[in-house]
């Protein structure tokens with residue numbers, strides 16, 4: 001188990017004791033320009049401070065508590081609530097969709113994959129399929145396969161679906177610790193403008209993307225450093241003048257449902273630690289400057305003068321950080337061989353070429369693949385499920401397991417399982433997977 005102990009680390013900044021990581025600012029010698037000093041976790045003094053014991057108000061006692069409102073968490077909360085379980089959803093930002101919306105990562109990959117008869121088959125159904133259909137109906141989605149959506153429309157649709165399902169939504173709220181009784185999770189401490197409070201729950205679902213909850217619960221996991229990016233959007237792309245003297249074709253990203261707007265992906269720097277807040281802060285500022293400068297250059301190019309930077313994503317593009325060590329680790333072999341699981345919760349597709357047994361298999365040939373329920377169950381913690389980009393998989397699979405389609409499917413599976421566990425008064429570990437598959441099928445999921 002790798003535990004990072006920075007949460008309670010006290011940092012002396014400029015002579016004053018403060019909790020957390022300070023970003024010191026200094027005046028650069030010889031200039032009147034204030035520049036932010038790059039901070040690094042390694043250089044900070046390591047001290048600990050004991051937090052005094054105190055009474056914490058209990059905001060709610062609920063059946064299911066979902067932490068994180070990305071694609072996985074939104075699907076999980078809707079699925080749980082639709083089984084009749086009282087469900088709370090906690091999200092630190094002001095919108096649902098996670099990286100799909102706040103990260104401006106707009107293409108829903110992979111809605112289709114190759115079936116056993118070598119046909120392209122739709123794989124994303126159920127709650128993810130409903131989200132996609134509602135965005136098409138609003139005219140806020142382009143492309144039938146792997147649709148690219150408008151982020152504001154997606155935030156709206158996800159809000160509406162959460163409301164309709166009767167989920168109790170807590171925005172602007174950070175899950176900061178867990179309440180444990182031995183190996184059983186009893187609830188979560190939350191922080192918000194209303195202060196520190198507790199939400200107690202019969203089942204908790206970790207959809208934080210970074211596995212914050214299974215980490216705090218003391219469960220087992222691996223960590224993976226990977227490239228972190230920052231997506232942005234350009235406006236006025238329909239006003240590019242290709243007849244301008246000196247015009248050259250430039251890379252300006254890809255289309256969105258709004259004809260004047262493109263989204264621009266960024267792979268970013270390799271081998272980044274997404275669990276180091278100083279690293280995230282430094283990347284954020286470096287990338288914002290890089291994007292600003294590249295758009296300034298673009299606007300100086302003949303034909304592109306009217307293009308402008310519409311926005312940078314409000315969520316930094318973290319692809320992976322913690323990966324659960326769960327009851328079953330999904331393997332590359334499983335996804336390449338149509339492996340079927342008796343506890344399947346859904347099917348996903350692949351979006352990229354994969355090296356398998358020495359051969360590069362292009363995405364057009366990649367099979368659809370099943371996801372077993374056991375890959376969502378931690379080994380130690382009772383009453384906790386995990387969905388989204390941190391469920392249990394072999395790291396070779398990271399490109400497929402982190403895509404939005406997979407996150408929607410794992411979220412749907414975990415939410416339905418949590419609802420069933422509440423109904424049957426069972427630990428999620430012990431529910432009947434036959435009944436789980438019935439619930440999922442009733443909720444429109446496709447199990448292969």
Ligand SMILES: Cc1cc2nc3c(=O)[nH]c(=O)nc-3n(C[C@H](O)[C@H](O)[C@H](O)COP(=O)(O)OP(=O)(O)OC[C@H]3O[C@@H](n4cnc5c(N)ncnc54)[C@H](O)[C@@H]3O)c2cc1C
Nearest residue numbers: 068070071072092098099109175208209317388389402404
């Ligand atoms: C640059 C980039 C490009 C990508 N391109 C594509 C693409 O084209 N197509 C595709 O399908 N996928 C793409 N992906 C992957 C995909 O967007 C994400 O992996 C997916 O959104 C993950 O969903 P999730 O629900 O697991 O987590 P997230 O989307 O990360 O959502 C997690 C949510 O939990 C919240 N949260 C986290 N911690 C806490 C806490 N402690 N308390 C309260 N709330 C918390 C977060 O605010 C967030 O809303 C890309 C990713 C990146 C970074």
